[in-house]
Amino acid sequence: MTATTLTSTQGAGRAGDKIFSGAALAAGCLILAVLFGVALFLVVQAIPALTAPSAEIQGGEGFFAYIWPIVIGTLIAAVIALVIATPIAIGVALFISHFAPRRLAAGLGYVVDLLAAIPSVIYGAWGAAFLAKEISPAYNWLAANMGWLPIFQGPASATGKTILTAGIVLSVMVLPIITSLSREIFLQTPKLHEEAALALGATRWEMIKMSVLPFARPGIISAVMLGLGRALGETMAVALVLSSGALTASLIQSGNQTIAAEIALNFPEASGLKVSTLVAAGLVLFIITLAVNMVARWIISRHKEFSGAN
Amino acid sequence: MTSTLTPVRSKRSALTKGQLPKYAPYAVLAAALVVGAAILALVGFNAFGWGLVSALLFAIGLVSWSAAVEGSRKAKDKLATCLVVGSFLIALLPLISVIWTVLVNGIPGLIAPGFLSTSMNGVTGVYDNRAAEEGAPVIGGIYHALLGTIQITLLATVISVPVGLLTAIYLVEYGNDGRIARAITFFVDVMTGIPSIVAGLFAAAFFFAVVGPGTKTGAVAAVALSVLMIPVVVRSSEEMLKIVPNELREAAYALGVRKWRTIIKVVIPTAISGIASGVTLAIARVIGETAPILVTAGFATSINSNVFSGWMASLPTFIYTQILNPTSPANPDPSSQRAWGAALVLIILVMLLNLGARLIARVFAPKTGR
Numbered sequence: 001m002t003a004t005t006l007t008s009t010q011g012a013g014r015a016g017d018k019i020f021s022g023a024a025l026a027a028g029c030l031i032l033a034v035l036f037g038v039a040l041f042l043v044v045q046a047i048p049a050l051t052a053p054s055a056e057i058q059g060g061e062g063f064f065a066y067i068w069p070i071v072i073g074t075l076i077a078a079v080i081a082l083v084i085a086t087p088i089a090i091g092v093a094l095f096i097s098h099f100a101p102r103r104l105a106a107g108l109g110y111v112v113d114l115l116a117a118i119p120s121v122i123y124g125a126w127g128a129a130f131l132a133k134e135i136s137p138a139y140n141w142l143a144a145n146m147g148w149l150p151i152f153q154g155p156a157s158a159t160g161k162t163i164l165t166a167g168i169v170l171s172v173m174v175l176p177i178i179t180s181l182s183r184e185i186f187l188q189t190p191k192l193h194e195e196a197a198l199a200l201g202a203t204r205w206e207m208i209k210m211s212v213l214p215f216a217r218p219g220i221i222s223a224v225m226l227g228l229g230r231a232l233g234e235t236m237a238v239a240l241v242l243s244s245g246a247l248t249a250s251l252i253q254s255g256n257q258t259i260a261a262e263i264a265l266n267f268p269e270a271s272g273l274k275v276s277t278l279v280a281a282g283l284v285l286f287i288i289t290l291a292v293n294m295v296a297r298w299i300i301s302r303h304k305e306f307s308g309a310n
Numbered sequence: 311m312t313s314t315l316t317p318v319r320s321k322r323s324a325l326t327k328g329q330l331p332k333y334a335p336y337a338v339l340a341a342a343l344v345v346g347a348a349i350l351a352l353v354g355f356n357a358f359g360w361g362l363v364s365a366l367l368f369a370i371g372l373v374s375w376s377a378a379v380e381g382s383r384k385a386k387d388k389l390a391t392c393l394v395v396g397s398f399l400i401a402l403l404p405l406i407s408v409i410w411t412v413l414v415n416g417i418p419g420l421i422a423p424g425f426l427s428t429s430m431n432g433v434t435g436v437y438d439n440r441a442a443e444e445g446a447p448v449i450g451g452i453y454h455a456l457l458g459t460i461q462i463t464l465l466a467t468v469i470s471v472p473v474g475l476l477t478a479i480y481l482v483e484y485g486n487d488g489r490i491a492r493a494i495t496f497f498v499d500v501m502t503g504i505p506s507i508v509a510g511l512f513a514a515a516f517f518f519a520v521v522g523p524g525t526k527t528g529a530v531a532a533v534a535l536s537v538l539m540i541p542v543v544v545r546s547s548e549e550m551l552k553i554v555p556n557e558l559r560e561a562a563y564a565l566g567v568r569k570w571r572t573i574i575k576v577v578i579p580t581a582i583s584g585i586a587s588g589v590t591l592a593i594a595r596v597i598g599e600t601a602p603i604l605v606t607a608g609f610a611t612s613i614n615s616n617v618f619s620g621w622m623a624s625l626p627t628f629i630y631t632q633i634l635n636p637t638s639p640a641n642p643d644p645s646s647q648r649a650w651g652a653a654l655v656l657i658i659l660v661m662l663l664n665l666g667a668r669l670i671a672r673v674f675a676p677k678t679g680r
């Protein structure tokens with residue numbers, strides 16, 4: 001930013017400079033230390049669970065038999081959320097960036113951001129008290145008419161507190177993330193590409209298909225991955241909505257569990273080896289979300305260099 | 311220009327031939343609403359079904375009319391427009407539904423006497439059974455949870471803001487995009503992606519190892535929230551410091567002002583509105599976090615004003631426990647009334663913070679005029 005010679009002359013205030021830059025550096029390093037500490041303390045607390053005899057772990061068959069059903073459950077919930085949220089989020093982002101009247105667009109963007117501002121526990125409460133009740137007739141219909149598919153196998157849960165409901169609530173929570181990131185990318189599309197397409201007589205949809213979407217594809221992928229990171233780690237929506245149980249293929253029966261909800265439901269009363277088991281589960285969740293987020297960030301940073309040419 | 315065109319009144323001009331008339335969408339919408347109402351009247355009327363059926367009829371009607379008159383390309387365009395607008399309307403549904411549910415269920419809880427000024431200390435299932443069966447007033451409130459939320463969030467802010475702001479200053483003013491600065495930027499990005507429950511587990515594991523097993527206090531929760539809050543503060547402050555014009559810094563240096571005094575007296579005051587609004591948004595984000603508080607501060611029913619000892623309640627965990635473990639398992643209604651009242655208070659707090667952030671950004675923005 002500035003030449004260091006400016007700050008290296010003698011005189012009053014030199015100590016102030018040193019202290020201030022030292023404090024700034026220390027704060028930065030503290031963040032690195034905290035992240036390192038997160039990993040370290042999780043590993044230290046998790047080791048007893050990984051080394052304990054398998055009979056002492058919950059379920060009696062060792063840590064991996066305990067963890068894999070809830071890893072699968074976490075993935076199922078996150079995939080449901082993304083399957084629902086991605087098309088809607090891209091539609092909303094397109095609406096705000098290319099379809100809505102220019103004057104309304106900023107306000108509509110704020111409305112979508114409001115979705116992100118609502119605390120997760122309120123979504124959980126809404127899902128448990130309102131959505132589950134309203135949606136259970138639809139599950140009965142699915143069980144009756146689509147029951148030949150393993151994922152819609154009946155009998156449907158009478159309360160509607162199933163992994164599909166949890167996935168729908170999660171999709172509402174990841175929608176604003178995917179929307180706001182995609183919107184940013186859509187707005188970055190080179191204006192000349194869009195105008196060239198329109199000048200050749202393309203309709204608005206053809207213009208979007210030919211110029212906006214190809215340009216935005218890497219951005220959309222990374223937005224979806226960041227949404228996935230959020231969906232994997234989200235706790236309350238699942239803990240409150242899902243009546244958990246063993247791993248089942250059917251999405252409309254009660255059953256399945258996610259890592260985050262498992263921790264939230266059991267940690268407050270846990271002690272001893274149970275704490276270690278839950279911390280180890282948290283470590284697994286940390287590693288999964290870390291990998292997903294790093295891939296997403298990598299795609300974004302690659303895209304940044306590439307789009308700088310435009 | 312206009313004199314060369316022959317006005318066509320009776321017939322449609324060649325330029326607009328093969329296009330739907332301007333009134334087409336409105337006509338199709340009206341027809342769809344009427345037909346939708348008729349169909350719903352046969353199977354039992356409800357507003358949601360009416361909207362859904364009418365929207366489908368509208369899309370089908372407009373697209374097929376367009377396909378008949380304008381050809382397949384225009385029809386595809388119309389279909390895409392319908393889908394995009396439809397997805398926006400679908401996205402609005404949960405927002406409206408959530409806010410409506412919280413308002414309808416929360417207002418009775420909020421206006422119950424003593425809701426904001428009493429705690430749950432001594433409120434047992436016996437009182438709830440009496441309230442549900444004999445119509446006695448629902449007692450118990452959220453004073454302890456409100457106090458806990460404010461204390462925990464305040465402590466988290468006190469930890470996060472200096473650390474986050476100094477880190478942002480390092481990145482913008484001292485980092486020079488060196489190796490440390492790049493590492494910090496990368497790991498701040500990683501930190502934004504930490505699941506909130508893992509942040510809670512970290513704080514719990516840290517204090518279990520340092521202070522002793524089973525340490526659960528408000529301070530542990532504040533540390534957990536700081537892990538979530540610091541990256542948000544760093545990112546927003548960094549953005550704000552970056553847009554401070556370099557001329558201001560150079561003018562200060564030219565007057566012989568030290569770098570640290572330049573930062574404190576020139577750079578930060580210029581960016582303060584953006585930084586303050588970023589911090590407010592970060593507070594709004596962590597004030598609703600449930601999972602990290604659940605695993606670090608436990609849940610209390612009585613007032614605890616000491617963040618360094620004892621379990622502590624907070625609004626989100628209050629909502630969570632009242633729904634999941636009602637005070638009286640036989641009659642969960644009083645508990646859920648309290649939970650929705652607390653949810654309404656929480657949503658009001660979050661919305662006020664969001665609004666406050668916008669106001670701060672607008673009111674304290676640096677004056678650009680001369």
